[in-house]
Amino acid sequence: MIAPIAAAEARAKVPFYRHLYVQVLTAIAAGILLGHYYPQLGTSLQPLGDAFIKLVRMVIAPVIFLTVTTGIAGMSDLKKFGRVVGKSFIYFLTFSTLALIVGLIVANVVQPGAGMHINPATLDTKAVNNYAAQAHDASVVGFLMNIIPDTIVGAFAKGDILQVLFFSVVFGIALGAAGERGRPVTDFLQALTTPIFRMVALLMKFAPIGAFGAMAFTIGKYGIGTIANLAFLIGTFYATSLLFVLVVLGAVARYNGFSILALIRYIKEELLLVLGTSSSEAALPGLMNKMERAGCKRSVVGLVIPTGYSFNLDGTNIYMTLAALFIAQATDTPLSLGDQVLLLLVAMLSSKGAAGITGAGFITLAATLAVVPSVPIAGMALILGIDRFMSECRALTNFVGNAVATVVVARWENELDQTKFAAAMAGQLSEEIEVPALQAAE
Numbered sequence: 497m498i499a500p501i502a503a504a505e506a507r508a509k510v511p512f513y514r515h516l517y518v519q520v521l522t523a524i525a526a527g528i529l530l531g532h533y534y535p536q537l538g539t540s541l542q543p544l545g546d547a548f549i550k551l552v553r554m555v556i557a558p559v560i561f562l563t564v565t566t567g568i569a570g571m572s573d574l575k576k577f578g579r580v581v582g583k584s585f586i587y588f589l590t591f592s593t594l595a596l597i598v599g600l601i602v603a604n605v606v607q608p609g610a611g612m613h614i615n616p617a618t619l620d621t622k623a624v625n626n627y628a629a630q631a632h633d634a635s636v637v638g639f640l641m642n643i644i645p646d647t648i649v650g651a652f653a654k655g656d657i658l659q660v661l662f663f664s665v666v667f668g669i670a671l672g673a674a675g676e677r678g679r680p681v682t683d684f685l686q687a688l689t690t691p692i693f694r695m696v697a698l699l700m701k702f703a704p705i706g707a708f709g710a711m712a713f714t715i716g717k718y719g720i721g722t723i724a725n726l727a728f729l730i731g732t733f734y735a736t737s738l739l740f741v742l743v744v745l746g747a748v749a750r751y752n753g754f755s756i757l758a759l760i761r762y763i764k765e766e767l768l769l770v771l772g773t774s775s776s777e778a779a780l781p782g783l784m785n786k787m788e789r790a791g792c793k794r795s796v797v798g799l800v801i802p803t804g805y806s807f808n809l810d811g812t813n814i815y816m817t818l819a820a821l822f823i824a825q826a827t828d829t830p831l832s833l834g835d836q837v838l839l840l841l842v843a844m845l846s847s848k849g850a851a852g853i854t855g856a857g858f859i860t861l862a863a864t865l866a867v868v869p870s871v872p873i874a875g876m877a878l879i880l881g882i883d884r885f886m887s888e889c890r891a892l893t894n895f896v897g898n899a900v901a902t903v904v905v906a907r908w909e910n911e912l913d914q915t916k917f918a919a920a921m922a923g924q925l926s927e928e929i930e931v932p933a934l935q936a937a938e
């Protein structure tokens with residue numbers, strides 16, 4: 497149990513430069529400067545960012561497995577599990593569809609691609625074709641089949657979040673059903689949570705290095721100048737996402753009794769890490785840990801966050817409709833209302849296979865345009881060069897969306913400890929990753 501006031505006092509004594517967010521922010525600024533003035537050197541630092549993301553991905557499967565199995569095994573009522581899943585999906589479907597619609601409306605109103613008059617036949621589409629080839633099987637059946645791992649080891653070896661989640665849920669249910677005979681295994685898994693989260697805390701010490709390398713690479717390779725070419729599109733996307741977070745998610749937060757700004761402040765270290773690495777997965781373990789410490793029950797955190805990483809990607813969704821319409825406008829391709837509705841429906845399905853890794857949104861857009869003939873997929877060549885900058889915003893918005901979803905579902909299910917949550921929103925909890933207290937069976 498965390499003593500909020502003591503934690504706040506202890507935090508106040510920490511010199512400012514020891515705070516993780518200060519370190520990551522400084523690293524991002526240093527990375528931007530280095531990448532700008534020494535682009536070659538900046539580009540050569542890519543391995544620093546990649547290595548950090550690999551380190552985090554290494555612990556994602558165990559974190560999900562332990563959180564979900566111990567969370568579900570501790571549930572006395574499996575109907576509750578069904579309710580958490582059902583409510584999460586209602587939330588995901590509502591807000592991810594809303595995000596797609598917002599992107600569509602903004603693109604129609606602002607018209608970021610109007611007047612460019614580009615002939616798609618003149619575009620170099622080699623690189624785009626590579627991305628399109630990476631797009632997953634867009635069919636619903638194919639997507640659902642992929643959630644079931646071929647083998648248990650395979651799920652963990654691939655590090656596929658939904659496959660690990662699927663196995664963990666089944667295992668957690670079985671563990672709960674085993675009753676007293678399953679207790680030693682549950683106890684062991686709960687004990688294992690401690691070293692795994694200690695490992696996450698240890699890895700976070702390298703976050704500034706990872707963010708520095710990734711940012712130096714981004715600016716060194718793509719250059720700040722690239723932003724200028726499509727500044728209007730980038731600006732439209734960032735402004736729309738910001739408004740979505742502050743207005744739409746802000747209203748959801750207010751309706752559920754908390755402030756979106758307080759939540760953003762609470763997860764600022766993770767958000768900076770997402771900004772630095774342009775991957776929301778880079779902060780997934782940290783988010784799970786923080787939401788649990790903020791009073792959201794482990795079972796809710798374990799179910800909502802990993803599923804949200806595939807089904808609740810608000811930033812990716814805003815991007816998809818906005819970018820698709822940008823391409824149509826830039827290439828003078830008229831889109832009827834019917835074409836736009838088809839785009840929306842296809843995007844609703846294909847966005848569910850997206851992920852929290854850099855560039856995932858671009859691949860998902862390729863998968864969508866591959867089945868929507870009215871928008872020329874070749875036009876994606878126009879936005880390939882700025883994708884890293886779009887990726888930053890997709891990742892940040894996705895990340896905030898999943899944090900909000902976790903609190904809301906926890907609250908709907910009466911699984912939110914209001915005292916801890918109030919302490920977290922008041923900035924009284926430690927920013928460090930801490931090992932969550934073992935949870936007794938409900």
Ligand SMILES: O=C(O)C[C@H](O)C(=O)O
Nearest residue numbers: 775776852855857887891
């Ligand atoms: O990390 C994410 O959530 C999104 C990703 O960065 C992307 O490029 O689509």
